[in-house]
Amino acid sequence: MASVRGGSRDKPPSIVDVAQHAGVSTATVSRALAAPEQVRPALRERVEMAVRDLGYRPNAAAQRLRGRRSRLILVVTLTRWSAPFFAEVLNGIDSELAANGYAMILGNLDLDRRQDGHLVDMMQSGRFDGVLALAGVANAANGHELKEPGLPLVSICSEIQGTPSVLTDEGESIVEAAEHLFGIGHRHFVYLSGPATNFSDRSRWDALKAYFEAKKDECRLDRIEGDFTPRSGAAAAERFLASLERPTAVLSSSDEMAIAFMKVAKHAGVHVPGDVSVCGFDGIDFADYCEPTLTTIRQPRFELGRTGAYRLLQIIAGHSEVDAGRTVLRNTLCLRDSTGRAPRHG
Known part of the structure; x- marks a missing residue:
């Protein structure tokens, strides 16, 4: 069994420490504490032993799971991510939660670093039955992690170690786009x-x-780093225009960047x-x-949100035994007017 994280005695053991010590997920620890009859005896015994070894005391969130539920889900986002993209993901989340008698509250981790700790405090207070994390949000203020309070947690659009996740086949789909452009003559990307x-x-x-x-x-592949926003797409276009050897094919990590890139390039x-x-x-949509x-x-996007909410509700209800599995949804390459054969001089 693993030792207490970092070997520090200055900080009370967390549910993450218990999970590591017992060799199980935080969701399993949460269920073992909240509804022990839903956990296999061998796993339950490992969790109970870890709790005794570490002197762990369940917090208010775990206590809440034993009794009345709040019917509230915390959805944690980062403010810098694309609003047009996540609007439809949130619609999917809301649709699934509402159909099951739940509501959601949004929390932005990087809106104000002081709010990070406030969100973790709220999670520990027992006000929420579970958490949905968008875009790989795992760390909060003062070294805390979102999974520390022991609430059921599902990550959408990225992975958090030891946590169920709902993803898309991003690598495969962007290679499909590159293959299409290669097939119509492009060699400099x-x-x-x-x-x-x-x-x-990544x-x-x-x-x-x-x-x-x-x-x-x-082929040749260059890279210009941005941040998914139109502003960084426009900046990338300026670099493209200043290049002595301009690529003939642009693969953008967001539609917003791509649209801004086209606007600046066309204006030139x-x-x-x-x-x-x-x-x-x-x-x-745009x-x-x-x-x-x-x-x-x-x-x-809608299905990403709906599926993430569905998985979280299954965990809350104690029906899911695959705590840290991945659900991967398929993307679709949609050919429009912004791509064509490579220019003869390219």
């Missing part, structure tokens, strides 16, 4: 990325690197797709109405 620390961006970039490494004698006299083809990622309409990798 640029990837407009999100932040290097973002889970989704998945896409790793897949692209592997694909282009296999074609290194035929660059034709899309005559001079450069542009492909976005997400499938936001991609169908910009000019030209945007080729994009459409993510099942």
Whole structure:
């Protein structure tokens, strides 16, 4: 069994410490404390032994699970992520929760660093029955983690270690877009990325690197880092315009970046797709109405939210035994007017 995290005696043991000590997930610890009859005897005994060994005292959130539920779910986001993308994810979450008599409350972790600790305090108070984390939010203020209070937790659009997650096939789908552009003659590509620390961006970039490494004698792949926002897409276009060897194909990590890129490039006299083809990622509604309409990798945003909420409710009800499994949904490459054959001079 693992020792108490960091070997520190200055901080009371958390549910994460208990889970590590017992070799189980935090969700299993939570159920063993809240509804022991729903946990296999062998696992329950390991949890109980870890609780005794560490001197762990269940907090108010765990106590809440033994009795009346609040029927409230905390949905934690980061304010810098794409609002158009997550609006439909939140619709999916709300639809599934409402159908089961639950409501949601939004919390932004990086709106104000002082609020981070406040959210963790609220989770420990027993006001919520569970948490949905969007875009890989795991850490909060003062070294705390969202899974510490012991509430059922599901991550949407990224993975948090030891936590159920709902993802899409991001790596496979962006390689599909690259293969399509390669097939119509493009050989010089640029990837407009999100932040290097973002889970989704790492998945896409790793897949692209592997694909282009296999074609290194035929293709070139550049990278311009951004943050998913229109502003960073416009900045990427300025770098593109200043380049002596301009790529003929742009793979953008968000539709918002791609649309801003096209606007700046077109204003400078660059034709899309005559001079450069542009492909976005997400499938936001505006991609169908910009000019030209945007080729994009459409993510099942509503289904992401609905599936994440469904999995969380299953855990709360004690029906899910696969605590840290991955559910992977399929993306769709939607070809529009912003991509075409590579220019003869490209």
